[in-house]
Amino acid sequence: MTPFRRVALLGIGLVNGSLALVLRREGAAEEIVACARREATRRRALERGLCDRAVADPAEAVEGADLVVLGVPPGAMGEVARAMAPGLDTAAIVTDVGSVKAQIVHDVVPHLPDPSRFVPGHPVAGTEHSGPDAAFDTLFERRRVILTPIEDTDPAAVRRVRELWELTGAEVDLMTPEHHDRVLALTSHLPHLIAFTIVGTVADLEKQTRSEVFKYAAGGFTDFTRIAASDPTMWRDVFLNNREAVLEMLGRFTEDLVRLQRAIRWGDGDTLFELFSRTRAIRRAVIRAGQAYERRPVPPEAAGGNGEEENGG
């Protein structure tokens, strides 16, 4: 891939920080400029070598850049786009890494000098950690990146952004912003909403019971606490900016939950068994799709050898 001359990363947390590490490793950017409001973030980004320069002003950050990556929470995308516009080269490709797409397109496009250079995107990868210290260069490996070009988007700009993500080890797919939002509502947004809820339900328990819940969390609760430790600002913005799709999927989920509640109340074991057998089969389909590896719980000191095993095909 022809290297970018100057890449401007607006926001330098888990995702943009990890992208920076890949750009470095692959020699894909002659210069990286990071933009962050907080001084501590800029300092850590420089200390970790995520960028050559770190500035606070978006317009200054994008000056002379041929690629701009918006990596701020979804609710801040429009404002950052507005703030960077005065410094933006009309030929610069602009992309983003937001977890919702239609609303971001709606918020960002009005501020761009040339919307044909805008390639909305979403790397479907993450951890429960955030900030520049959370970045690592294999975050995107074997993950999916969804690009959601709009009607105006120049195919050449899409190709360039696709090449960029392929460098990270991700597979790139294209779909419309609206379709993205419906699929992700179910695979990501609803699971997060549920995890936040159940962990919150525990937080509201009387103190004694709560500490017992932590003690016995290995029974299933642990997985939920990891999901529910994700970045609060980003997730608030996801739900506010993908409202329709999340509410629809939540409605389906609630109907199904009420059906199970009824089966439990009335001792209807057949309904429970039939569902649990179907969901077990789904696990195998997810493993076949390459999105999960089988693993066994391992104590940390034993993690050198048998921690993660792939049995999927």
Next chain:
Amino acid sequence: MTPFRRVALLGIGLVNGSLALVLRREGAAEEIVACARREATRRRALERGLCDRAVADPAEAVEGADLVVLGVPPGAMGEVARAMAPGLDTAAIVTDVGSVKAQIVHDVVPHLPDPSRFVPGHPVAGTEHSGPDAAFDTLFERRRVILTPIEDTDPAAVRRVRELWELTGAEVDLMTPEHHDRVLALTSHLPHLIAFTIVGTVADLEKQTRSEVFKYAAGGFTDFTRIAASDPTMWRDVFLNNREAVLEMLGRFTEDLVRLQRAIRWGDGDTLFELFSRTRAIRRAVIRAGQAYERRPVPPEAAGGNGEEENGG
């Protein structure tokens, strides 16, 4: 620990099979007899060295045993206890590994010649796999085992069962059966119910969307599919046998979910942000309680080194 003369394992799946491997490793049983209805299960248990003999009849299995471990699904405990009773030595200690306790006590006790020798128990450990092939000897390491003695239980029998579980590397706690059922309803049963539900919601989608959900599952859905792949028979029995506590906790969860639904619908970002910040703090509490290790997603070939990291204290 003084070894047991003969241990009878009624059911030889993930939990009893893993216990058998520990008994072998620690030389804690002179002889192990397994009991399973299915011929294929008995053959695999013998092939893997989980037992010295494998039989189909519970009464035959417990003959001459000084320790009996009931390791069948909760709904089958009473029937197995009834079936073994004719062969049972009155001095034999009887324990179980069921995930619910009050109902099992209720079902098992009437069949025992001497209820003072009954020590109900629950090792809080598991994977989504089941059967004798799923067994491994570190399943219980750093996990909790809850013993729930009843009023009649002889303290000497409790001590003996506690010693047994401590051999596995688990920490042993005591509580009443009823208290156990309330705590586990929240830490384990409700998370499983929710995971089964959401994975079922996806299973009901039209085929095209469903295959996309698998593709993009890395966004949060994967964790749910792992939980929802757990043994269907066992989980049906858990819900049917811990009905009251599960329905109560489900009620609390649903109230909280409806509150979030309303916040999303009305664009109330403050409510969302406040909750998500609290749940992030809970993760730290669970890690402090030693029930979770921080980890980053790692592709399988890289799992040799950095797969699991412990940052907890």
